Structure formats: structure tokens, C-alpha cells
Amino acid sequence: xxxxxxxGMELGEVRFPIERSKLAELARAYGDDDPAWHDAAAAAxxxxxxxxxxxxxxxxxxxxxPGGILALAEQIGADPARLLHGEASWELLAPIxxxxxxxxxxxxxxxxxxxxxRGGTMTIVTLLTEFTNDNGTPVVRRRDALIESGVPS
Amino acid sequence: xSTPAISTFATPLPSGPVVLKVGDxxxxxxxxxxxxxDIVRHAGAxxxxxxxxxxxxxxxxxxxxxxxxxGLMQAGMLGNRLARWVGPDNIRAFSVxxxxxxxxxxxxxxxxxxxxxxxxxxxxxxxISLTVLRRTGDPVITATATAAIAPPKESS
Numbered sequence: 645x646x647x648x649x650x651x652g653m654e655l656g657e658v659r660f661p662i663e664r665s666k667l668a669e670l671a672r673a674y675g676d677d678d679p680a681w682h683d684a685a686a687a688a689x690x691x692x693x694x695x696x697x698x699x700x701x702x703x704x705x706x707x708x709x710p711g712g713i714l715a716l717a718e719q720i721g722a723d724p725a726r727l728l729h730g731e732a733s734w735e736l737l738a739p740i741x742x743x744x745x746x747x748x749x750x751x752x753x754x755x756x757x758x759x760x761x762r763g764g765t766m767t768i769v770t771l772l773t774e775f776t777n778d779n780g781t782p783v784v785r786r787r788d789a790l791i792e793s794g795v796p797s
Numbered sequence: 798x799s800t801p802a803i804s805t806f807a808t809p810l811p812s813g814p815v816v817l818k819v820g821d822x823x824x825x826x827x828x829x830x831x832x833x834x835d836i837v838r839h840a841g842a843x844x845x846x847x848x849x850x851x852x853x854x855x856x857x858x859x860x861x862x863x864x865x866x867x868g869l870m871q872a873g874m875l876g877n878r879l880a881r882w883v884g885p886d887n888i889r890a891f892s893v894x895x896x897x898x899x900x901x902x903x904x905x906x907x908x909x910x911x912x913x914x915x916x917x918x919x920x921x922x923x924x925i926s927l928t929v930l931r932r933t934g935d936p937v938i939t940a941t942a943t944a945a946i947a948p949p950k951e952s953s
Contacts (some may be wrong), residue, residue, distance in 0.1 A: 668803045673839040673842040675874060680809070681810075690812055692810075692812050692886075698811060703873070714847065729869070731893065732893050733891065734890065
């Protein structure tokens with residue numbers, strides 16, 4: 645059960661690199677074999693001065709959270725078996741250079757409840773993650789709405 | 798015959814803003830059928846090792862028919878296709894809503910079109926509506942994006 649008092653709770657900070665091999669893995673996972681996503685020469689041929697990034701590239705920071713999604717569920721008091729992703733959004737504020745390190749700070753932005761279609765009360769937690777580069781410049785603002793489904797009575 | 802998991806896109810990734818007008822459509826593309834390997838590949842790439850997405854027993858005990866894809870897999874695929882259309886450096890915002898789960902065997906189709914064009918912060922920007930559809934017709938993602946585009950050509 646997620647308690648409304650977690651609004652504002654800080655969920656920790658991770659610092660992680662945006663690196664070529666992870667960008668190659670992401671491109672493959674997205675079903676795109678274009679070498680421009682991970683090979684500097686191919687990217688240059690396509691007209692890029694640095695490797696291009698997909699808009700979702702900052703999900704790579706999720707690897708660096710100790711305990712991953714299950715630890716996050718525990719932190720916010722959610723039952724991981726009933727926790728689903730409702731929404732995700734990215735505001736891309738400034739360019740990210742592959743090779744640089746980003747710092748991601750995550751906190752609970754809001755908690756709402758709603759009656760579920762299958763009975764029970766659903767809880768919707770919105771997490772805000774702010775990514776900054778080593779100059780302190782905000783580069784990405786990400787929001788995730790996580791839904792804990794209700795237990796039908 | 799199913800679509801291969803890795804696809805070759807016909808056009809190069811745009812390095813600069815592209816010319817778009819209201820109603821223009823994103824080139825259609827497809828992925829699938831989604832395999833458990835695809836889901837695990839995304840787990841390894843992105844870092845989401847929630848057992849709902851790879852552990853059949855855990856998923857069944859949680860009340861699901863089996864494992865299903867993490868939403869960020871199909872969201873990432875959609876973002877990739879958006880980037881192939883408008884250029885990765887030109888995306889200013891990307892927002893997805895997960896409307897249904899993606900199961901192994903699902904075939905996905907990606908679509909989008911320009912809703913409107915505005916001038917914001919000195920840039921011409923397109924507001925884009927996007928969807929990921931299961932081939933059987935129901936949406937698994939509805940999404941919106943904002944992208945910087947090239948100034949419209951003078952129509953004299």
C-alpha cells in the first residue's frame with residue numbers, strides 16, 4: 645500500500661555514463677540496425693558530429709539504481725507484483741554528448757488514488773527524475789506514472 | 798512470414814531539422830512478433846529486471862497469463878521511429894501513455910502524424926500524435942511529441 649505521505653520523498657541520486665556500447669544495445673533492442681547509433685564514422689556519414697541519442701536514452705540510468713525496480717517498489721511502499729507503468733514522458737532540455745556523465749535525481753512528485761475498473765483502489769505515483777550534466781546544466785526532465793492496481797474486494 | 802527482429806530502415810537518420818506540414822505522416826513501420834528474447838534484450842539494454850517481464854512463474858502468480866513487455870520497450874521503439882522521421886537532435890518532448898500490455902506473439906505497428914505547427918522559443922515546432930497499435934487493431938501506446946522542424950518554404 646502506497647501512502648500519500650511519500651509525496652516529496654527523495655529516491656536517491658545516481659551518476660552514470662552515456663556510452664557507445666549501451667547505445668548499441670538500445671538500438672538493437674529497438675529493432676534498428678543502423679550503425680549511425682553507435683559508430684562514429686557511420687554517424688559522421690549521416691551528418692552528425694557526435695553519436696545521436698534516441699529520446700529515451702536516459703533510461704540507461706535505471707541500470708545504476710542499486711536493487712533496480714524492486715528496490716524502488718520497496719522504497720515507495722508498493723507491491724511489485726501489482727505495479728504497472730502508466731505513463732512516461734521526457735522533456736529534452738539540452739543536448740547530451742555521448743561519453744559524458746549524467747546525474748539523475750529522482751523524487752516522488754505526486755500520489756493520487758482512483759477506483760479501479762476491476763475493483764479496489766488504484767494508486768498512481770508520479771516520479772520526477774531530473775538529469776543534469778557535469779556543468780550542472782539540466783538536460784532531461786523525465787516523469788513516470790506508476791500504477792499500483794487495487795486488490796478486488 | 799514474420800518481420801525480422803532487426804530492421805533496416807530505407808532512409809538515413811536525419812541530422813538536421815526536416816520540413817513537415819500539418820497532416821504529414823510518419824513512415825509506417827512494424828515490429829514483431831514480439832518474442833521473450835526481445836523483452837529480455839530490452840531488459841539487458843535498459844536495466845528493467847522486474848520479474849514480471851522475464852519470469853513466467855512470477856507473472857502467473859501475480860495473476861497475469863504470462864510475462865509481458867516492459868512499456869519502455871515499445872515506447873523506446875516508438876521514440877526510435879520518431880527520431881528516424883524528425884531527426885534525433887530535434888525532439889524537444891516525448892510523452893507516452895501505456896493503454897494495454899504487449900504480450901509475446903504481438904505484432905506492433907508504429908504510426909504518427911503532425912497535428913499542428915507553432916513558433917516557440919524562436920523555433921518552428923511540430924506537435925505530433927503517435928500510436929503503437931497491435932496488428933489486431935487496439936492501441937498499446939498513445940503518445941505525443943514536439944519536434945523542431947525546418948522553417949516552411951516560401952510558397953510564392
